[in-house]
Amino acid sequence: MDNLYLPQPAKVLEIRKHTATEWSFLLDYKAEAAPGKFVMVSLPLAGEAPISISGFEARGIELTIRNVGQVTSRVFKLNPGDTLYLRGPYGNCFPLEQLKDKHLLIISGGSALAAVKPVIEHYARGHSAILRRLDVLAGFRSPRHILFRQEIGRWNKSHRSNKYISVEVTVDNDEDYAWLGSIGFVINFIKNVKDIGENTTALVVGPPLMMKNSVRELLACSVKEENIWLSFERHMKCGVGKCGHCRIRDKYVCIDGPVFSYTEARELID
Ligand SMILES: Cc1cc2nc3c(=O)[nH]c(=O)nc-3n(C[C@H](O)[C@H](O)[C@H](O)COP(=O)(O)OP(=O)(O)OC[C@H]3O[C@@H](n4cnc5c(N)ncnc54)[C@H](O)[C@@H]3O)c2cc1C
Numbered sequence: 001m002d003n004l005y006l007p008q009p010a011k012v013l014e015i016r017k018h019t020a021t022e023w024s025f026l027l028d029y030k031a032e033a034a035p036g037k038f039v040m041v042s043l044p045l046a047g048e049a050p051i052s053i054s055g056f057e058a059r060g061i062e063l064t065i066r067n068v069g070q071v072t073s074r075v076f077k078l079n080p081g082d083t084l085y086l087r088g089p090y091g092n093c094f095p096l097e098q099l100k101d102k103h104l105l106i107i108s109g110g111s112a113l114a115a116v117k118p119v120i121e122h123y124a125r126g127h128s129a130i131l132r133r134l135d136v137l138a139g140f141r142s143p144r145h146i147l148f149r150q151e152i153g154r155w156n157k158s159h160r161s162n163k164y165i166s167v168e169v170t171v172d173n174d175e176d177y178a179w180l181g182s183i184g185f186v187i188n189f190i191k192n193v194k195d196i197g198e199n200t201t202a203l204v205v206g207p208p209l210m211m212k213n214s215v216r217e218l219l220a221c222s223v224k225e226e227n228i229w230l231s232f233e234r235h236m237k238c239g240v241g242k243c244g245h246c247r248i249r250d251k252y253v254c255i256d257g258p259v260f261s262y263t264e265a266r267e268l269i270d
């Protein structure tokens with residue numbers, strides 16, 4: 001019988017350093033492209049942590065990791081050629097199949113942009129024709145905290161040649177007075193999104209308070225509850241619905257989520 005908990009080795013192919021504490025690791029690990037899913041990452045004697053897949057590439061998968069604790073600090077000591085261990089992918093996906101001909105609005109706070117990056121890439125790489133329009137609002141604390149500058153540049157280029165995609169990066173503060181874009185909490189920009197309303201589907205990812213306030217603003221802009229989708233980060237142990245660690249009421253975030261529609265996940269953010 002297969003051991004559910006047995007991780008597989010994955011070689012680090014490339015490391016991209018976005019900020020001092022947020023790096024992307026391209027890993028030699030194959031997974032079918034399914035935006036929204038996560039893997040369990042481990043290193044011997046460090047433990048395991050769930051991490052969203054931020055890129056599905058021909059060479060493998062990309063993980064964008066924030067250095068916050070036991071596992072992640074050990075991962076930050078790795079170099080290209082070193083090995084870490086993965087289980088998965090696990091969890092469900094963003095509902096791309098339900099978005100045909102829809103107006104999609106993606107709202108991200110900070111490094112959570114990593115979780116929705118595969119969705120944006122999916123449309124930026126040529127699937128935009130099946131959406132009516134894609135608007136991305138990506139908020140960061142300051143210009144120094146912006147991730148994926150290279151990708152954002154590419155998405156904006158596809159915006160210029162492609163009327164379906166619009167990407168707006170906002171920063172909460174600009175201590176260096178060097179930011180030429182929008183300044184203010186990302187939530188404040190939701191009401192300015194063109195044609196926002198009952199035909200909009202929104203994907204929201206970020207810290208709990210940011211998600212809660214984004215939902216409130218989306219509802220005020222007439223976006224329907226059932227058209228709001230959220231991705232949750234909860235402490236996990238097994239990642240496969242066995243330990244109950246991620247359970248909230250009748251939901252297991254690891255197998256029922258991490259992506260939930262607001263109608264089924266209201267109690268997760270209230
Ligand atoms: C579905 C899902 C997807 C995720 N995707 C990503 C992702 O793409 N990228 C990413 O970086 N993270 C992601 N996370 C979050 C990540 O799994 C957590 O940050 C994880 O805890 C990191 O593991 P760690 O061992 O490095 O940190 P830990 O050692 O578990 O520390 C995590 C936090 O808890 C605090 N802490 C640790 N021990 C204690 C203690 N004894 N008392 C009080 N506080 C303590 C630490 O200071 C730190 O802030 C995701 C989580 C989920 C559930």
Ligand code: FES
Binds near residue numbers: 245
């Ligand atoms: S992490 Fe074990 S049940 Fe979800």
